[in-house]
Amino acid sequence: MPDNQLTPVSYVVLGLVAQGATTSYDMKQKASRSVGYFWNFPHSQLYAEPERLAKLGLLEEEREEGGRRRRVYTLTPAGRKALDEWLREPTSEQPQIRDTGLLKLFFGAGLTPAELSALARAQEEAHLARLAVYEEIADAVTSANHAAVVRAGLLHERTFVDFWRELAATRR
Amino acid sequence: MPDNQLTPVSYVVLGLVAQGATTSYDMKQKASRSVGYFWNFPHSQLYAEPERLAKLGLLEEEREEGGRRRRVYTLTPAGRKALDEWLREPTSEQPQIRDTGLLKLFFGAGLTPAELSALARAQEEAHLARLAVYEEIADAVTSANHAAVVRAGLLHERTFVDFWRELAATRR
DNA sequence: GGGTACATGTAATCAGTTACATGATTTA
């Protein structure tokens, strides 16, 4: 029962399977318009990771007979347990942000006001685009928890749209 | 001049050296109370990465004679150029967030209100702690750009403190 | 002068990413 060698992506996979995803492609589809927005990874991991989890006994792997003969995954009791325990453990782990824009701002003492302004506008655009996506998703969401996550996304994007907009204004 | 094989951490190192850091430990010190908050990485990278950059001709490496005989790095003209060009290129890249709390919320349809509340409080605590750090840093900051970055951090943390607090309240 | 914290690195591993390759299904 080695439970601590699981990565966040492991739990994403377990969670997606628990929510009814069965094949890697299915997970990819579901993830790409939900959890993928706040924990991104390439689709190849959705082929590698389930295999690992199957080896650990947390997923069961079956092979389709006809057609594409793709691998179909289901949660084992051990997998369900691992997921539940992880979910129930409140994390105080610090969220990480990886923001190239802030990085450039931090090191950009030598930038001209125009260059800084261009950076700020590009970032504002990026956040606006993401905001639009979240607003669209917000309408389609069914569960209370998913709605809450989308809300977090909306608040976050609005915060940064404002931040960059103000920055562009004050440095003009 | 292979410029695209540089990672964000490469630029962090170049930026730190440009800001006057000379040894790996020095970079570690400076990063740990600034850029490390929004782009975290283990200190071992601050030994490996400068070596790579030196091989690429972007840093010059010298060895101290006496004492610890540590490696002292300085920017080469090519390094300065690479950094400047990167800084001047406005990024529209989407910032990534990696938030375990949101992950648990997303997959936590089966959590009881009490468990959800515990998660929310733990997350609120974590964000409050980080907020306190930023407030302290805010006073010590000298440059306008650094002040702006700290401001982004403050806004971000306040957003999430509020988010989790409200969540705990509405699900009670 | 012994202990403790600070400082400097290395080695090994692995998760994550990129790139490639091909099969199945739909559509025009």
Place this chain on the structure above:
DNA sequence: TAAATCATGTAACTGATTACATGTACCC
């Protein structure tokens, strides 16, 4: 039936992380 597009993977690489190991300076 040809051509897109959707779908399913694999292989290779490497950046990032973990863990270890040791040296130096300080302080009690």
